[in-house]
Every structure is written in C-alpha cells, then in structure tokens.
Amino acid sequence: MESDDSQTAMFAFTLDSEGYLVEDSAALSACAWAISRLQDPGPEAPGWLERFRSEEESFITALNRLVPPKPDRLGSAGNGRAATAGNTVLGQVKGAAIDAVSTGAKAAGDAVEVTTRAALTTVAGPIIGGIAGAAAGTFVEKLLTPPPSKSESKPEAAATARDQQKPEQPSSGPPRMTPQLVHAFVTRLGQAFGVTELLKIDGVRVKCVQIHKRAADEASEQNFLNSFITDDLLRIEDAVRGGDVGAGIDSYLADKVSSPVGNRVDVRAFPGEVVARVAPNRIPGGRWPTSIDRPLVTSQQFAVNEIMGEFGSASGVFAVNGPPGTGKTTMLRDVLAAIVVDRAQRIVDLRLAHPTDAFTETTDRVAVRPKYTATVRWLRPELTGSEIVVATAGNKAAANITAEIPGIGAVRGAEEAACDADYFTELASNVLGADAWGLIAAKLGKRSNRTAFVKHFWWGDPAGRDNEPDREQPEPIKGMREILDDAAAQPLTADIWAEAVRRFKEVRAEVDRLTVERQQAAEAIARITQRCAELTGLRAAADAARAETARLTADLSAAQARLADAEEGVNRATIECDEHAKRQPNFWVCLSTVFRAGREWHKKADKLGRALDNAKGVAHRLRSAIGRHKAAVDRVSTVQRRHEVALDDATREIAALESQLAQARAQWPERLPYRPDFATEDEFQLCAPWADAVYTDARNRLFLEALRLHKTFILGAEPRLRDNLDVAMAVLREGLRLPAATLRTAWQSFFLVVPVVSTTFASLPRLFRGLGREAFGWLFIDEADQATPQQALGGIWRARRSVIVGDPQQLEPIVSLPLSAQHALRRNNQVNEHWTPENTSAQRIADRSARFGTSLPEPDGNDRVWVGAPLRVHRRCDRLMFGISNDIAYGGDLMIYGTPDNGNYPGRNAWIDVRGSSNDNWVPEEGKALSYLMEELKRDGVAPEEIRVISPFRDAVRGAEEVARHRLGWSFAKGNVGTVHTVQGQESNVIILVLGSAPRKIRAREWAAETPNLLNVAVSRAKRRLYVIGNRTLWQHQRYFDTLAARLPVRAWPADGLADEALPTG
Structure with missing residues (x-):
C-alpha cells in the first residue's frame, strides 16, 4: 500500500495581519493529548483519558489572553468558544480508548509534523501532556509580564539569541506573536514534557492567506485537528438513549446486518414490480424542466416514484444505488421538482384568501440588529416539511450540486420556458456568480459560504453584473431585502393571488x-x-x-x-x-x-x-x-x-x-x-415510461407554474415573511442563537424561498445548530459511498426523510484513524463490524434496510451484497470504458449501455506500455510518455479542458503535475491533474491514467487492485478516450487490471508515433 506521508499537528492557532492572536482560534489536538496521556500517567491510571474537555478549555482560555481588546468588546462578558470548548470532543473517553490509543500510537508513527490551514497566518506545534492549559498559561504569563529593568536583567545576559530578539510591541496590551516566540514556545514545551525525541517534533508550519477583515472571526472554524461531528454524535447518542429519534435514524441504526430477505424485492428478478410502480398515477405531477427528448428511463422513474410514494406522508430512509454515469443528479432533480409541486399543491389546498394567511398568530421577538427587533411568525404546519438539504462528504461535491441545479445548463432544452418563469432569475445569477435560471439552491455549509450567500442573496449587488461589455453602466441587482421592499410598496391584491392559484390549478388539471x-x-x-x-x-x-x-x-x-x-x-x-x-x-x-x-x-x-x-x-x-x-x-x-x-x-x-x-x-x-x-x-x-412529448411538456409546465405560485406567495407574504427571513439571515451570517421553535420557523421560512441548500457533513452540525429531531423535511446524501456511517447521522436525525444515493463499487470513505484503532474501539464497545468506518460507508448501511434493490458480486467473488434501488442506464462513456466498468464492478449485467452517439473523436484508446525504473511510484519514463501524449492530443485539436490526468499514487501525481505544467501550463497542472480520489463525481472527454509504481513495489500495485473501486472510478470518468500509461507486464496480472489490459489496444513506447525525447525543462 502506498505509504502515508501526510503531516499532522499537535495544536494550531491563527494570527491576524498584525501578528495578534485571533480570539478562539487556538485548537488542541485530541489525538496528541491522548498520546501524551499514554506516556504519563499511562493507561493503568484510573480516568487517564477523562479530562480533555477541561484541558482544551483551559488551553483556549489561556491563549485568548493574547488577543488584543476590541473597542466593541470593552466591558462585555466573554462568550467565545472557550466557554463551550469542551463540547469539541468527548469529555470521557471510555475504556475502549485504551486499546485504540495503544494500537493507534504505533500506526501514527512519526506523522506528527505540523501543517494547518486557517484564515490568516497559522502557526502550529505540539502541546501535550495533562497540563496543556497550565503550560499555555505559563507561556502567556511570561509574555504578558513586563520585562525587568536593565539592572535586573544582567543575570539573564546568557539568554539565547532567539530570546534576545524581542519583537517591537506596543506600550501596553498583549504582544505580537513572532516566529521567534513561536519557535521558543514549541521547543520549550517539547523539552518540558520530555517528548521532543518521542514525537520527533519538527518545528512550525505557517500558511498565509489574505482575507477581508470582516471574515477574521471565521478563524474559529478552522480547526482541522479534531472531528467536526463529535459534538453532534454526543447529542444524537443522548437522543437515542432518550428515545428522541424518528423512523429514519431508527432504521439506519438498526443493529442488524440486513433486512429480512423475505421483505426484499429484487427489481431485476421481478420486472413486473417495476412496471407496476412506474404507472402514471404514481408519477409525480411535476418534473424538472429539461428537453422533452431526454426523459427519465425506467430505473430512474422507478426510484423517483418510490421515493415520493413511500415518503408521501411518512418518514424513513430510501437507498438508491447509482453506478457511474447513470443519472443520479438527474433523478434527484426530479424528486426536487416533485417536492416543490407538492408544496404548491398544499398552498392551494389551504384556500388562502391572501398569502399572509399562511402564518399563524404565534410570534417571537428577535433582536437582529442593535436598533431593530424582528417579529417571527410561525408558518401553518401544512407548509412545512418540504425543506431539502443536500449533504456530502466533500466540499467540491456539495458545491457542484448547488451550482448545477440553478445553472442554466440544468434546464437544457427548456431554457426559455424556465427563464420565463422568472423565479428570481436575476438574483439567482447574482448568488451563483454565473447565468442561472432560478433561485433554487444555496451553497451554505462553512461560514464563508454562508456569509457570501447572505451578501448576494439578501443585499444583492449595487454594482450589478456586467454581462454586456458594451453597456456603460450595468444595472444594480436587487437583493431579496429590496425585492420585498418593492413588494411592500405595491401590496399583492387578492385578485392577483387568485389568478396565480387559478393558473396553477389549470395546469394541474x-x-x-x-x-x-x-x-x-x-x-x-x-x-x-x-x-x-x-x-x-x-x-x-x-x-x-x-x-x-x-x-x-x-x-x-x-x-x-x-x-x-x-x-x-x-x-x-x-x-x-x-x-x-x-x-x-x-x-x-x-x-x-x-x-x-x-x-x-x-x-x-x-x-x-x-x-x-x-x-x-x-x-x-x-x-x-x-x-x-x-x-x-x-x-x-x-x-x-x-x-x-x-x-x-x-x-x-x-x-x-x-x-x-x-x-x-x-x-x-x-x-x-x-x-x-x-x-x-x-x-x-x-424505455422512458409514459414520457411522451405532450405529457412531459405538461409536467414541465406544472413545475414552473409551481415556482410562479411560490414567487407570488413570497411577494404577497412580505408583511409577515420579511422579518422571518431577516432572522434567518442573522442565523446564517452570525450564528444567532434562538429558541428551538423560533429557529425552526426561520429555517422553514428560508426554505420557502430557496428550496435546496447544500452543506458538507463537517459543516452540517454548525449550520443547523439548535435544530433537533426531524426538523427539516428531506435530506439528500450524494456520493454516500464516500461518507462514513457516522458522518451521516446528524443529517438523518434532523430529517424526516433521507434519500441516500451512492455506489459501494466506487471510492470508499477516507478515514485517518488507523484501522487497528478503529477495531479496538469497536471491540471494546461490542459494536458490530459493519460499523467500522474503514470497511463500510453510509451507503452500505442504508442498503441493508432497502426493500427495493438487487444483489451484486462481492470483490472476493464468494458472496453477493444487497444494494438499494439501482439506476441502470449508463449514458456517459463510450462502449469500451462502459464495458470495462460494468464487467469489473457490476457482474457484467447491472448497467445498460445508453450513451448516445456523439460522432467521431480524435485519437484512439490505448495502453501505452512503458518500461522504466524508479525508486518510488513516479516513473520518469512514464512522464516522457505523458508529455508526448499531451502533445499528440494538442496536435489532434483536443482542448486542455477536455483532459484529466489521474493516478492512484500521490507521488506519481506530483510528477505528472510537473510534466503537465511544462506542456499545458500551471492552471492545467493544478486543476486537471490529481489522484483518482479527486475525480469521483466528475467526467472528462479524455482520461489519462498514469499507473506509476516502481517494478519492485509489488504491494503498491496489489493495493490498487484490492477491490474494483479505484479502477472503476478511473475508467468511468472517460467519456470518449482512455489512455493508460504504465508497465503492462507488471500490471496485467493484477485483478481487474487484467480486464483493462485485455480490452485496451497496446501502444509500445517509444514506438507507435511516440518519440523518446527528453522532457522539456523550465
């Protein structure tokens, strides 16, 4: 297996541009603390791992003394993260941690170097032992103590040169942190605790990032040392113990390996079940507005119908198996459309005389600004439960979804009709930063995303977006706040509301x-x-x-x-x-x-x-x-x-x-x-069941009419909705703490306007802090195969209905905790092996209880695994790549080839057989072949943006980046070259797979071939051409790669048009 050369940190904090500590930015590594406790007092001592909460709190409190006072803080009581820092990790690490730390410490090895990412200048180093807070306090006290007079300092003349270099400080207040002070802190702490040699402390790592001053407080969110979800898991643990769970979390946490076999319906073995469940009376009235020539195929429509049918008024978890290129996002968009139409129908069914009647008289008063108190009014319960949250393990996946849904490309073939609906189209484009058709989704999650969204959504853009270069002055873009101001100036009449209702009912009929x-x-x-x-x-x-x-x-x-x-x-x-x-x-x-x-x-x-x-x-x-x-x-x-x-x-x-x-x-x-x-x-x-042009067009129009109804409702409800949204903006912008019912109402009001928000699992607990069991209607987990079972818990607990979409045959979760430590924790807590994060995923856990699904061969070929309702028609890759993927990962018969004929494309698929020597996984000879393949593609007219270069190994990626930089520039090297893990969920016309691995690195090749997952992802990214560069003799006998070798034509190196020349130099 490829060696892990990543770095970690023992602690971290953030400095502002003047060298002062940012409040609450300090973070103490729970892992480092545990390792130090392993040394002293040791695992035999009672309660040896039971004080991290107080330790971290004292550590943060001590370092916060180095924060300079701000004018608006003078005289105010501190309420920073130190007050609740103990909530970062478990206050008591149970006896299982003894084995976990014991077995994990060796696995951690020398990986104790420091590296952090923060908002400004970040410095880090090891701070360990049971008295971390006291040690930090001593350090701070020394810095804050006035220096002695010259006469008093003579005995100190032997001080080190580093200590003599005193930074220039203001006459009063805390000192600026300089590299000298930080190095002294690291060195002295390491020596004081006697761990310098044990942990191989390697000094300080610094990263400088320029941000706006208003975002400086976001540093407290830059804690990469500890889990973001530990607090949430504790809260859910308490909820489970108290029975405060819904059907979704109950099903997900069920202590069983699988559902009773008798309850399962194999959709491949019983096609009649599928036909019955794609009947027109089960198809949602509205659909996502796209070309009527590209409707959902049978398996997609089946999934949509079952999701909406099974969850019509119920709660639970529905698992969908989405092999590569089978239209997961397309399917989810139709579910989204169905939910919006359903809410529009409920609005109509209320028979409101005016949109303001949708709010009850229950209120709360919330101070959103120093001189303004908003009145929050509860929504009628019939209009709640349609909130949609999309959660993923990675930032890129979350951003892709919420960028794609409102983007103009998402309504290809129906652009004119979608834009004519004008669901705040101009504002949506401002929020997206690109051409959008409607205000459908918001990219939230981390605080910087929330801040940016509030800015563009609520306040608009006074300067406007200049989409027409010839125009001298672009028109300002109104934010929702000003849009509602305009609505207040021209109140909605009952006749206008009745007309909007009539139009919707007409299309519905x-x-x-x-x-x-x-x-x-x-x-x-x-x-x-x-x-x-x-x-x-x-x-x-x-x-x-x-x-x-x-x-x-x-x-x-x-x-x-x-x-x-x-x-x-x-x-x-x-x-x-x-x-x-x-x-x-x-x-x-x-x-x-x-x-x-x-x-x-x-x-x-x-x-x-x-x-x-x-x-x-x-x-x-x-x-x-x-x-x-x-x-x-x-x-x-x-x-x-x-x-x-x-x-x-x-x-x-x-x-x-x-x-x-x-x-x-x-x-x-x-x-x-x-x-x-x-x-x-x-x-x-x-077959696309019942999706004839007339019916499909009507369903398109119904969704767009539902959006028109929503827009009319929002503008008409301005007298009561505006304050609710103002409070929601304060929650997003400042993390305003509110009573649970008030907070829930603010979120429900926000989702009335923006149906979908995206977040990562890491940010979800903070984004929805204060919301409890089944607080919002829907959770969509995308790429659930890359999420650990534990990551998904917070979202599932807060949602009534969870749709979990992924594919266990693609990339698995990346878990930093050593496997030995995972098993130690699991065994000591008597937890079933299927909860081990290294060996499973949120998708596999959800698949266990899926009623509709099918079975796939396990990688070892000795068993079969049950997966959720499969999407079966592949529409991405040309047939060669499709065939390889289908054969190595899906038994050769799950996916159906449905890629349209896109005409000719330059080049031909090939395995470029390169023999070369190396000491690591980067083979320079393969770099030569890569260089000239790039040149060949360039000569053939293939644009750089159509090419992705990937490898299983990071050191091979670094070498490929250097080659790409010479051939196609820095931008291409940074954006289009990466490990296989960086491309899941993406696609490219051309994929170049650089295999790497020195001849002697047999274990590296065996690691890449342990399961079909890695190769499946690599191959299925290539839409038109797949090039493999590597030693065919070394790879062709590895499992799964033997299929690749058998299918791909061979091009010898340096023959077949590839010249063996020296790489260009910079």
Missing part, C-alpha cells in the same frame, strides 16, 4: 387529465399481463376438464354396457326360474320317488333364485354407479364449460386489450413499458 388517459393504458398493460399469465392456466384447466369429461364419459359408457349385460343376465335368470317353476313335481311324483324329486327341484330352485338375486344385485349396483357417473360427467362438463367460457373471455379480453394497447402505442410510441414489446432487457430498461 391538465396534468391530471393526461395522467388519467395514460393510466388507462397502464391498467391495460397490467390487465393484459395478468390475463396472459392466466391464459396458460386457463388453457390447461380447460384441457384437463375436457380430458376428465372424456374419461368419465367413457367410464359411463362402459358402466352402461356392463349394466346391459347384467340386465340380460337378470332376464335369463328370471326365465330359468320361471321355467323351473313350471317343472315343479306334483305330490304323486314326489311320493313315487320317496320325495327325492321334490328335494332335487327345491335344491335347483334355490340355486336359480340365488343366481337371480345376484344378477339383480349386480344390475342394481351398476345402475347406482351409472347414476354417479352421470353426476360426475355433468359436474365435470359444467367445469369444462366454465373453463372454456373463462378461456374464451380471456382470449376476447386480451384481443380487446391488444387493440387498446395498439392505439396507445400509436399515440405514445416507445413510451409504453410493456415487456413483450421489447426484444431484450436492455431495450426495456432504455
């Missing part, structure tokens, strides 16, 4: 009418599918009834024949008896024979009588049997006739349904999800 028409065809499909399935059974039943009738009829005939014989026997016996009776001897004959003749006659008479009785008995029994046979024949004949009637009815009904479907096919060609119409499963999956 049209969509409902079209839905009913298509639902009739859908019911015909359901019915014909059912009847065709019944037909075989009906035919078999009718055939069986006919056979039984024939059998019983034959038995009856045989019985009747036997009866005839029996009756003939009776007749014969009767005649014999009669004839014998005539021959009865008289008295004299009997007497003459001494009565012998009489005895013989009677003997024969008895015999003939018995024969007659037997014959009559046989005949009687046969008559009874015939009666039974006749009854059976009648009964079976009735059944036969019933089956034949049912068969005839089914045949006639199927014919009628076929006729109905023929009309539907003619009216909505290729839009009927009727499986027999498709020759293959692939063709069926490519």
